[in-house]
Amino acid sequence: DTGVSQDPRHKITKRGQNVTFRCDPISEHNRLYWYRQTLGQGPEFLTYFQNEAQLEKSRLLSDRFSAERPKGSFSTLEIQRTEQGDSAMYLCASIRNIRGYNEQFFGPGTRLTVL
Amino acid sequence: AQTVTQSQPEMSVQEAETVTLSCTYDTSESDYYLFWYKQPPSRQMILVIRQEAYKQQNATENRFSVNFQKAAKSFSLKISDSQLGDAAMYFCAYRSSSGGSNYKLTFGKGTLLTVNP
Numbered sequence: 375d376t377g378v379s380q381d382p383r384h385k386i387t388k389r390g391q392n393v394t395f396r397c398d399p400i401s402e403h404n405r406l407y408w409y410r411q412t413l414g415q416g417p418e419f420l421t422y423f424q425n426e427a428q429l430e431k432s433r434l435l436s437d438r439f440s441a442e443r444p445k446g447s448f449s450t451l452e453i454q455r456t457e458q459g460d461s462a463m464y465l466c467a468s469i470r471n472i473r474g475y476n477e478q479f480f481g482p483g484t485r486l487t488v489l
Numbered sequence: 490a491q492t493v494t495q496s497q498p499e500m501s502v503q504e505a506e507t508v509t510l511s512c513t514y515d516t517s518e519s520d521y522y523l524f525w526y527k528q529p530p531s532r533q534m535i536l537v538i539r540q541e542a543y544k545q546q547n548a549t550e551n552r553f554s555v556n557f558q559k560a561a562k563s564f565s566l567k568i569s570d571s572q573l574g575d576a577a578m579y580f581c582a583y584r585s586s587s588g589g590s591n592y593k594l595t596f597g598k599g600t601l602l603t604v605n606p
Contacts, residue, residue: 416596
């Protein structure tokens with residue numbers, strides 16, 4: 375267990391519905407990342423936060439996606455009007471400095487299935 | 490943009506034997522980090538080993554070691570004395586270490602390792 379938790383672990387929804395995922399990073403980790411992993415692919419960067427500020431968004435993050443990190447603690451990722459192409463594993467990671475190196479710790483992911 | 494390529498979708502090894510997973514990458518940067526991550530079925534991704542590009546010495550972590558060839562942009566992972574618990578998807582990843590880096594990782598597509606008893 376890396377200490378990063380995500381909820382829910384699985385989500386099945388119908389096309390067109392909105393979904394929201396939550397990530398709880400290791401406490402005091404100031405950087406938080408979202409990645410998307412589709413079948414047969416490695417994780418792809420979506421966005422990241424430093425404290426409560428969203429500092430970078432990938433081109434993969436369409437207008438239907440929004441992420442927040444109020445108060446610099448947990449983060450949410452919302453997908454509006456879901457499409458079948460949104461089906462993927464959504465991974466969250468936070469960074470902790472270990473012996474001078476910033477290591478990313480990953481959560482277990484939320485697997486989204488859009489019917 | 491950096492790219493990471495893992496040309497072996499699947500590999501298998503006998504328990505107690507040695508296996509090498511391949512990874513190549515493309516970058517115009519001179520300073521960066523390379524990683525191997527392990528993702529067991531339905532479990533969290535964890536870091537296996539890390540290599541700083543400015544270090545010539547290959548990284549080693551117990552039974553895991555890398556062969557880092559900077560000029561060839563190659564970064565392979567060797568697992569010695571394979572154990573059943575090593576069975577997982579292995580991802581090679583790249584991270585820039587330039588000033589102002591956002592520390593985001595660029596991953597390959599992964600290699601699924603099966604360990605046969």
